[in-house]
Structures are given as C-alpha cells and as structure tokens.
Amino acid sequence: SAVISQKPSRDICQRGTSLTIQCQVDSQVTMMFWYRQQPGQSLTLIATANQGSEATYESGFVIDKFPISRPNLTFSTLTVSNMSPEDSSIYLCSVEGPGPTRYFGPGTRLLVL
C-alpha cells in the first residue's frame, strides 16, 4: 500500500485564520480524498481531488471554505479557511489502491480557539 504523510500533524489556531494541510504520497495516484472527523464522530468525506481538474465537493462542503490544490499525482493540499471552533477536527488524507481499498494518512489534529 502507499505510504501517506501529512503536515502538520497537529496545530492550534486562532479563530478567523486559515490553515493549509499538506498530503504527500510515495507513489502516483489518480484520486486523493480529504476527510474530516469531528470529535467523537465518524469520518465524513469533504472532497475528491483529481490531478488537473477541480476538486469535487460533497454536500455541505464548499470550495470557499475548503479550497483544495492537486498540482501533481503525489501531492495535495487542503486549506481550512476563516476557521471557527466548529472546525476543530482531525483531517485525513486518503488514497485508493492497490485495488478498491482506501488507505489513510496519519491525520492532522486541528484545534481552533
């Protein structure tokens, strides 16, 4: 399976600021996925990022709040913009394969004060 790394691993941010989370994969992948896990909750898909095209967002998530970049086949960023305490979550990057299994990065723990 692919090795996925994320930066930062955790951060504490002030309300109204933005944070960009980086996801690096050790092999080329077509699709990368970004998930949010609010405290004590399950995982929710934010968006799917394909290289060379706009990300596809799930219902309830918008590009202005969660802009995503996908400059190449091994890297993606997720920005959490104009943060509020409700954005405090674990954000996880994910890739698929080999096969239909989805693998996850170590996550970024975000606390917004």
Place this chain on the structure above:
Amino acid sequence: AQKVTQAQTEISVVEKEDVTLDCVYETRDTTYYLFWYKQPPSGELVFLIRRNSFDEQNEISGRYSWNFQKSTSSFNFTITASQVVDSAVYFCARKAAGNKLTFGGGTRVLVKP
C-alpha cells in the same frame, strides 16, 4: 443514503475476553466492498480487512476473525483473547459503485488489564 450501522457505541472488556463488533449495512448494489478499520488513540486509521460481495468465505487472521453474511447484510468482526493494545475505535465501511466510501459510526473498544 445507504447506511452502515454499528449499533454498539462502546464495549468494555477485561483482557483475554473475546469481543465481537457488529456491522449491518444497506445496499442496492450487487457488487460492493466491505472494510474494517482500526483507529487507535494516536488517530491514524489502519486498514484491517476487505471483503467483496461475492466472497462470503469467513476469514481468520491471528486473533482477528470476520463473519460476512450477505443474507442478513452483516459483516461482524471478532477479536479473540483481547489485549490492552486492541483498545481503539473500530469502523466498518462499505464501498459500492463510484467512489463513495460510507463509514459506520464506530465502536469504541476498551480492554482493561
């Protein structure tokens, strides 16, 4: 939406007891995949097993075993002779046509020494 339900929110056992986690899913698809993931306190999501809808053969891997029953739409997971290191949140997930990976709500397992 086709749901994945993990009815048990938390299970507490004493070390060496067996633990069975229930998972029931909804699907209108004939081809789909089922997964179990483990999320230890560190937060990363670790893939444990994948089953496709055409493979109802149950599997044992060390202290882990899985029971897939298509007739009841269930994919249960058992930890035999539990250990403290098994303490984690366990997620069941389903993936069908397209890329949507749907997670259950998770079951927190606490293994006491």
